[in-house]
Amino acid sequence: MMSLHGAAHALLLQQEVTGRVLSGIQHPDLSKFLVIGALLFAIGIAGVLVRRNIIVIFMSIELILNAANLNFIAFARYLQDAGGANAVAGQVFTVFIIVVAAAEAAIGLGIVIALYRNRETIFVDKIDLLKW
Amino acid sequence: MILSGWESVFFWVFGLAALVAGLLTVMARNAVHSALFLISALVSVAALFVLLGAEFIAGVQILVYVGGVMVLFLFVIMLVNVSAEEREEERLFNNSTQVTAAVVFCALLGFGLISVISRAAGPLAAPGGDPLMSAADRAAAGRQARAARDAALPAAETRVSRISEDTETVGASLFRYAALPFEIASVLLLVAIVGSVLLARTARQERAADDLDPGVPPEPARVGPGRSADVDAFSARATGAAEEV
Numbered sequence A: 001m002m003s004l005h006g007a008a009h010a011l012l013l014q015q016e017v018t019g020r021v022l023s024g025i026q027h028p029d030l031s032k033f034l035v036i037g038a039l040l041f042a043i044g045i046a047g048v049l050v051r052r053n054i055i056v057i058f059m060s061i062e063l064i065l066n067a068a069n070l071n072f073i074a075f076a077r078y079l080q081d082a083g084g085a086n087a088v089a090g091q092v093f094t095v096f097i098i099v100v101a102a103a104e105a106a107i108g109l110g111i112v113i114a115l116y117r118n119r120e121t122i123f124v125d126k127i128d129l130l131k132w
Numbered sequence B: 001m002i003l004s005g006w007e008s009v010f011f012w013v014f015g016l017a018a019l020v021a022g023l024l025t026v027m028a029r030n031a032v033h034s035a036l037f038l039i040s041a042l043v044s045v046a047a048l049f050v051l052l053g054a055e056f057i058a059g060v061q062i063l064v065y066v067g068g069v070m071v072l073f074l075f076v077i078m079l080v081n082v083s084a085e086e087r088e089e090e091r092l093f094n095n096s097t098q099v100t101a102a103v104v105f106c107a108l109l110g111f112g113l114i115s116v117i118s119r120a121a122g123p124l125a126a127p128g129g130d131p132l133m134s135a136a137d138r139a140a141a142g143r144q145a146r147a148a149r150d151a152a153l154p155a156a157e158t159r160v161s162r163i164s165e166d167t168e169t170v171g172a173s174l175f176r177y178a179a180l181p182f183e184i185a186s187v188l189l190l191v192a193i194v195g196s197v198l199l200a201r202t203a204r205q206e207r208a209a210d211d212l213d214p215g216v217p218p219e220p221a222r223v224g225p226g227r228s229a230d231v232d233a234f235s236a237r238a239t240g241a242a243e244e245v
Helices: A002-026 A030-050 A054-082 A089-119 B006-027 B031-051 B055-079 B096-125 B135-152 B166-177 B179-200 B203-209 B229-244
Strands: none
Touching: A002 B006, A030 A054, A030 B006, A030 B031, A030 B096, A054 A089, A054 B006, A054 B031, A054 B055, A089 B055, A089 B166, A089 B179, B006 B031, B031 B055, B055 B166, B166 B179
16 A cells, blocks of 8 residues: 555656656746756866867857856846846846957957967967966 | 747757857867857857847847957967867867866866756746745645646747847946946957057067167168168068068
8 A cells, every 4th residue: 555655656756747847848947048058158167178279268268158148138038027126137237248258359369369479389288388 | 938839949949059069169179160169159049049038139149249259269260370280180188187177077067057056946937935835735836837827828929029129128228227337348348459459469560669679779771872781680680580470
């Protein structure tokens, strides 16, 4: 009797979990956007830590900034639907992040060109003048 | 903000495309391929912005990132020599211990973020829920609420498929609440322009722009048809330096 009860409970639980997963796939909400943003962020961090080519490292930084932008926009939309006070603040922040990313890319690539003129390499493990 | 119908299809398509393109950006051997994969990742994220009702940000993303920043990246890839990496003469990644540590760290980071998000997903999805309910009651209430919500959702009519009035609101909010940061951002962009031009110029351009360089004697004015030996030596050195840069 107890085992039957336990089996029925497990079946119910499984149905509940399956229903929740199916509903989440059919109707993605805020958390799915956040998961996409978190995974993009992790991929970008991995690119910064793993690659040797400094240009690809810069591209990974752009990926990280874009993940942050995705989170901002998702929360802005969530606040908009929840009736937040200034619901588009996230979008305004995103504009500034894009501006900072553009400035960072311009300066960083200028540094890359100057570095390549002086050191003839773009591999970060060969640019080790300051390494003790 | 719950998507339904075709919007959820587009969400999964563009979300997975962004993730795959991001992975390929990190993994690609050719730097130009990396840049093109990053462009597809950015366009996919822009599509997600459209799904979230932020058309203005999506347009800015396409214009600034794909039109400006990525073109800059491609120019720099052409200016520096990345062919050793393509010909497999150079290692693509750092040494294996560093790579293992980095991948483990990033996997932990990703799983941690996802677990935090999934733990917070319940309160975020249903704000104002009673935290004192028992787990079974909360599950039942959640099931009922989900069923009611799914029944109430029209197919792809959750305001996303229409162009919203958000752009107007974003502009008004930008200039009403963030006018000073906006001006600071324009000064920042000016500094970035000047700084990148200053960083990327060659040694000859530096000599031409600066008034005098203590290391290099100034070019003497040519008074007659004959040129002295040291002038010739200087010009030879200058051309050598120019070829070097």
